[in-house]
Amino acid sequence: MNKTVNINLAGIFFHIDEDAYLKLQRYLEAIKRSFTDSQGRAEIIADIEARIAELFSERLINERQVIGNKEVDEVISIMGQPEDYLVDDEIFEDEPQSSSSQKEKSNKKLFRDTDNSYIGGVSAGLAHYFGIDAIWIRLIWILLVVGGFGTGILLYILLWILVPEAKTTAEKLMMTGEPVNISNIEKKIKDGFDSVSETVSGVAKNVSDSVSGAAKKVDIKKQGNKIKSSSRTFFDTLADVIMFFFKIIAKFIGLILILIGASTLIALIVGLFSLGAIDIIPGTDLVGIVNAGETPVWFASLLAFLAVGIPFFFLFYLGLRILITNLKSIGKVAKLSLLGLWLFSLIGIAIVSIREASEHAYNEHYIEKMPLETRAKDTLIVSFAENDYFKNPFYRHDAFKVASNPEGKKTIFSKDLRIQVKSTTDSVASIKIEKSADGRNYEKALDRAKNIEYSYAFNNKDLVLDAYYSTAISNKYCEQEVLITLYLPVESVVYFEKNTESFLNYRTHSNNIVTSNQVNHYLTIGSDNVICKTCETEKEEESFEVNVDMPQVKINDKGIEIKTGDKQILKIDENGINGEVETVRVKIDSTGINITSDEKNENQ
Template structure:
């Protein structure tokens, strides 16, 4: 059982074994004696104690751990003995004499160099970390800020926030990749004094560790180093890729939030699209903020992960910030899900209303002509679409919703009267809501002589939103009556109109049809494919692997044309 004591080292509380404490105390006293009478000795001692505290913290697994002889010995091995690291004026000669082994090179850590800063010291710190002049780094940030919509500015601000500043002597040595021991701490402090500055600046301390240990490496050690280097390069590439992805997404979201969502400074089609489909009552700026947090927070952590990969000592944003962002993300995602469910409910039910009229034709024996009314002179359509629904303006410049989701069907009438039925459909959160929305659809027709002129578009107020509104017009024709569909109906013919030619939808257009007894339309002017030769004066058209053979003959003259691999042959005669 050993006695422990509490010590305050660099304003940090440690629990230390009594024997280890005595050894550490003797070690620090010997260091103080070594620097007695030296300018800046108090600052040197303070930095040494701060470095020892950092080493203790790195070796401790928890705050209640007791420091023993083992940890003290390890710290002394790192820091060195005072007599081994005397940096006095007599060592700053052309050939400095050293009695200790040359330390191995140390990896640099990224800090903000506040001693040479213009704004936040980011570029000056990157100069030490990358080995690139700070002037070029500042130019790169400036070009990125100008030509990438502010990416350089955002990257600089993030580095300013996340990268710690080199405040202590040990941090400044870490920033330069120099070992943090008594010798370098003393040297760094002395560099601040004018009487030794001129002597220190000519000493090249970066010669330490430049010799390659090639003689002691085996072949497999070399292969391992190469593989490790490739993994490090790949990791840095992944880090850069994550930074680009995260930063680009955040910039786009930030720009969209404050231009479209908040102020509507830029007119984007998506805003009008939102107005067509939205029935949740949530303003576009609220949805924009929710989307910004729901999408932006994950990409912020993508950016942060990329920085962690590239910067070894990147300052943590803290657990409070992490959990706050997580909570904000969960709230945003939950709110968007709730709005999405409410929005989806608007399409869960379909409601229909029916209207039916009898038509009085001027001459029941004439062919019934069906065509569409072209409203192009009455309505001006926008390019904003949700399905086939879009915004439009009437002749009084009132904004409405307009759709060409209009279909035409033909059926056999039960009596000798032509009648017309109109079915209006719409979606809604309930059947009643859907029916009410269907009732609000405006759709009409007119009868001129034997022409039924149908509206090409259905109209509804913008308050009804886009809810798959459509209109189906069914025309009931008596048996034996003739009907013809004009070209304007081509894209509105409904499915399933029975006819003896099995024509599908638009193919019905342009022909004259007779309503049969079985409710099937009989074509009156369609060519009989089996009798094409008789109808064309025994002429023929043959298309096969030999080419195209056109032969037209009648009682008075003949015409023949052949097209094949030999060319074109034309023959005409009386």
């Protein structure tokens, strides 16, 4: 059992083993002693601690992990031993020849170099990353702006927003590809102070001898910050303004992402737990009816929940990270686990979908044909019986419903029926009931078709059909359909009542000779058509007579001619307009043509 200690290193809390803590403490004390008289000692120590905290964070799998001697030794090997770097000016002339820190190969990272910037430091940062002079990058930007119709400006702004600024010494070293160790941190910071000191010295030479003594005692750090603050450019201010508005937009986007992600997740969770009440919520039992592949409903719902919910969870998490900058990460283990579950759900949905689609791969028909005692010259009246399973029994649709049959068993009922009529040379009429259904193979499809129950009643000349078919729930709903074909002898008569209209085809095809607009008429069966005498009578009744004494209008390719009886009163053709009766007036407007005769005082 080892004792652990909580430490705060560069503002980050760590749990560290007591022995590892003592080793780290001795290491940091040795570093501080090495820089006792060094210029910028506080900044060097702060940057070293920040780098050590960063290295520790990279090695932690989760927040509760305890740092041990192994992690401390790894960090020390990267940063180097304090005794390897003498705090002396010679260290900047000759680099240490033997140091374990030199074994580290540091990869470059892309940052914005604001120390050498004209606008936002993007060009200088790219120059460090690609190892070329910044002037070439700036020339490329000019070419993109001029030759790319301004696309270079948009690209520059995007990089300005997305690429972070190199603020710390460690980031500036990573930007140039140098190893982030004690030697390089010290060199970088001391170079910066030397630059500031030279600037201050140049100013001090122009000051009178009376204040030269005071200039020697000036606080270098304070003066350096003052000079840096006073050299703030217009583009720096512009950058702050732009970033301020982008931060506001980002917060707004984060809020939208949170609302979308949260509302979707809540809806998915409610939907998932609703499956437990599948027998209580009306209509939810239909889910199992259409599930021909017989995949457990709870399993399919869980796959759908994971496939949709995990992306929206990350969307919600992204919104939180945008709004709360210091939000802790959920950890790599959790991210990889969620990714694995998401991939598993996608594969599962693909398998379930293929299994369900296979249940509709084949379609088979089962036919029953029975004679009807209807002969030539006989009349057959066809109608649909009323039923208790559908509120409107006379309207055909493809939907189905689940209800209890007379025996009290839950059964699938559907009105997916169609009727067609064909003539036959047989002396007796017949009815053919063709049932069809889908299945994963021909045998399964045929079995489902056979299990469709459909009935009718024939009494003398009345054929009463059921307006639905039924099948057991175990057959599932697999595109079951019933086609009723009436084979009627030539010269027999058939009469379809109004309630059969929606079940008849609206046109003739495939030897079908009766259409839906011929209901409520006595139809005489011909060899390949029907004769409807009452249909013709209706057409005659709908026609109207034209009074010959009224003005008549004749329009053809020659022009317009208006006559009253045999007398021409107005003619419009290529020769112009000719009229013989002054009492006739013609008015043409948006309502049409209005012709008025004073003699008759009527309109046509």
